[in-house]
Structure formats: structure tokens, C-alpha cells
Amino acid sequence: MVTLLVATTTDPASTNPANALLAMHGWTPGASLQGGIKSFANQQVRLLQQGKGIVEEDHLDVRWEEATGEEMDELIFFSKHTAVSNRPALTVHPIGVPHPRQGEVPPQGGKPGWAAPPNPRIGPWLRLLKKIAQSHNLVPEFEITLEGTHHGPETNQPAMFVEISLGLGGEPAVGNWRMSLKKKVLLGIGGGHYAPRHVDIVMEDPSQSKAEANTAVIGGTWKQAIEEAFKTTKSAFPGGNIMAHLDQKSFKSWQKNAITAFLADHNIKIGKPNDIL
The missing domain is CATH 3.40.630.50 (AF0625-like)
Structure with missing residues (x-):
């Protein structure tokens, strides 16, 4: 290899x-x-x-x-x-x-x-x-x-x-590229270009509900983005502990509720960048 x-x-x-x-x-x-x-x-x-x-x-x-x-x-x-x-x-x-x-x-x-x-x-x-x-x-x-x-x-x-x-x-x-691997990784979710303000994800909720969000009716590409990021991250860190960081300032309450519920359904724990870096 x-x-x-x-x-x-x-x-x-x-x-x-x-x-x-x-x-x-x-x-x-x-x-x-x-x-x-x-x-x-x-x-x-x-x-x-x-x-x-x-x-x-x-x-x-x-x-x-x-x-x-x-x-x-x-x-x-x-x-x-x-x-x-x-x-x-x-x-x-x-x-x-x-x-x-x-x-x-x-x-x-x-x-x-x-x-x-x-x-x-x-x-x-x-x-x-x-x-x-x-x-x-x-x-x-x-x-x-x-x-x-x-x-x-x-x-x-x-x-x-x-x-x-x-x-x-x-x-x-230019440094020594031979560095040890770390089997713990953070999945960043949120708006913006730099971490911890991560890449934008599209969420569409016609009701703009302030209550607990129903992930089944919220459209957009957010599920696609999270699932793809989780799948590829897991493949790169077999046996690793994968957590997600949810940038609170990037989302409205119904969006945070929906993402949190979606992460819980997929057994993805929520962490902070400092937990990794």
C-alpha cells in the first residue's frame, strides 16, 4: 500500500x-x-x-x-x-x-x-x-x-x-508526514466555511415548527449530508468512536431538535471539537 x-x-x-x-x-x-x-x-x-x-x-x-x-x-x-x-x-x-x-x-x-x-x-x-x-x-x-x-x-x-x-x-x-493515527473523530454539522462553523446543510420545514421537530416531514439534503459524512468517516476509522459536533449558532430550534433526534436514531453521540483536537 x-x-x-x-x-x-x-x-x-x-x-x-x-x-x-x-x-x-x-x-x-x-x-x-x-x-x-x-x-x-x-x-x-x-x-x-x-x-x-x-x-x-x-x-x-x-x-x-x-x-x-x-x-x-x-x-x-x-x-x-x-x-x-x-x-x-x-x-x-x-x-x-x-x-x-x-x-x-x-x-x-x-x-x-x-x-x-x-x-x-x-x-x-x-x-x-x-x-x-x-x-x-x-x-x-x-x-x-x-x-x-x-x-x-x-x-x-x-x-x-x-x-x-x-x-x-x-x-x-512541509513537515514529517509520518504521524500516528488517532482512532477518535468528530463529525462537524453546521453552517459556514471554517470549523467549528462547518459546511451548510439544507433543511426545509413548511411549518417552521418551534416544537419538537418531526424528522419525517423536514425536507432538504441534511439527512443525505449527515449519512454520507458518517458513512465515510466510519470507513476511515474502523473501530473508532465517532461523535458529532452541532454548531448551535447555525440552526433554529426546530432544526437543532431534528438533527439531535436524527443523530440519536443513528446512535451518534454529540461532542465538542476540544474532545478531539
């Missing part, structure tokens, strides 16, 4: 970490994929360099296995980070778009109702980024944060993005 690290030559925040890794001892040229994707090998790690936007490169896991015969067990994508606030940041996040309606076209890859299993390195890597940022005196100028899932590319293997603001050049994101 191999790890795929994925970088794009169109993005300095992606190529700088890739080049820093390739400067280390032990890399050799590897197989190529259709579309001009080059690779380099170092023990059980494969680094892919391609010239398209990362969110456009669907099913790299399948394409790699078909081209090389090697099975892979995780993907780590290096990418730039942009924000409306223009505040520089180091971020990590899982990938997927479980919340849009079927038939909608997500603006940044993926498909409605889909999420990749979250890479178990997300928690350890976030803690590493915080440590690196503090040692380089980047805090509080730089935000070190976990983002909600919000784009592609499609894959069925555990995946994560490491995103770096372009002004940073990418260097602090």
Missing part, C-alpha cells in the same frame, strides 16, 4: 512543498499517468505532479492502480488557500460535497451527495501546523484552522487537503 501526495505545477503553494520533499534523499522517477502527470517514488510514498487544477483530477486512486498495479490507502493534496478576508492561513480539511441536491453541479469538483473518507492524519497534521506556525512566529498573523468539506476531486480513498496562503510560499507546511 502506498501514499499518494498530489501537487500541481500551476500553484506555488503546491509546488513549494513538493519541491522541498523532492529535495530530500531517496526519490526516484516513477510511473506517469495520462494527462502528463509525472510521479516520483520514495519507499511507500508516491508524489504526483500535474498541470491542471487539483479539484479536476478525479479518481487518482483508481487511475494510479490501473497504471501501476499498486494499491494506495490515502491521498494528501497540497494546495493554495484563499479567503474573502484575505487573512493568511494554514488549513487542513477533508473533501467532498455531501450537501447539494442531486443534479446540481458543484462549483469546485466532486458530485452531490458524495464525500471521501477523511484521512486519519487530519488531526495530527493540524496539531503539527499549529506547532510549526508558533515556532515560526506566524501566530496570530496567520490563522491555523480546520475547514469544513467543500470541494473535490472525487476519490474513494481517505483524503485530505493541506492548504497554504500564497504569501507564505508553502515552506512551513
